[in-house]
Amino acid sequence: MVTDTQQLRTLLGQRLEIVQEIARLNARQLQNRQIVSGLELEVMLCERDLSQGGDMAAVAGRLEQARVQRDTAEARLAEDESELIEWHRRLDAVDRRISGS
Incomplete structure (x- = not known):
């Protein structure tokens, strides 16, 4: 028989696992945003060089190449x-179950 305490621990x-995954995804998203920003700068520099x-x-x-890389990074974002x-949906579902315990 599963007790309320055991269920709550589970x-x-x-x-905790869900929150860790959200944190990992947030970090990856930040990294990808930085990559996109750098590639956007590279695109602008190339366009400037073409005009000169x-x-x-x-x-x-x-x-x-910069445009392809930027598009790939935007797709990852x-x-x-x-x-x-x-993952936030899963977190909400678990939180609802916890609050109901």
Whole structure:
């Protein structure tokens, strides 16, 4: 027979795991935001270099690469956000069960 205390301990353990995953995702999301910001800066620098002349082929290649990398990082950000929503939903469900205990 599972006691209320055992059930509460189980729920609190689940809650801790969920909070740790949310923290991990928040850290990853911050890192991806920093990456996106750096790549946006690289895109702007490439666009500036294109407007000023110079080695157009090399700059165009850098620009394309920066745009692809930025788009990839933005996609990771969207995935992070989707995962965070799901983990927050799980946290809310566990919190409701804990408050009902």
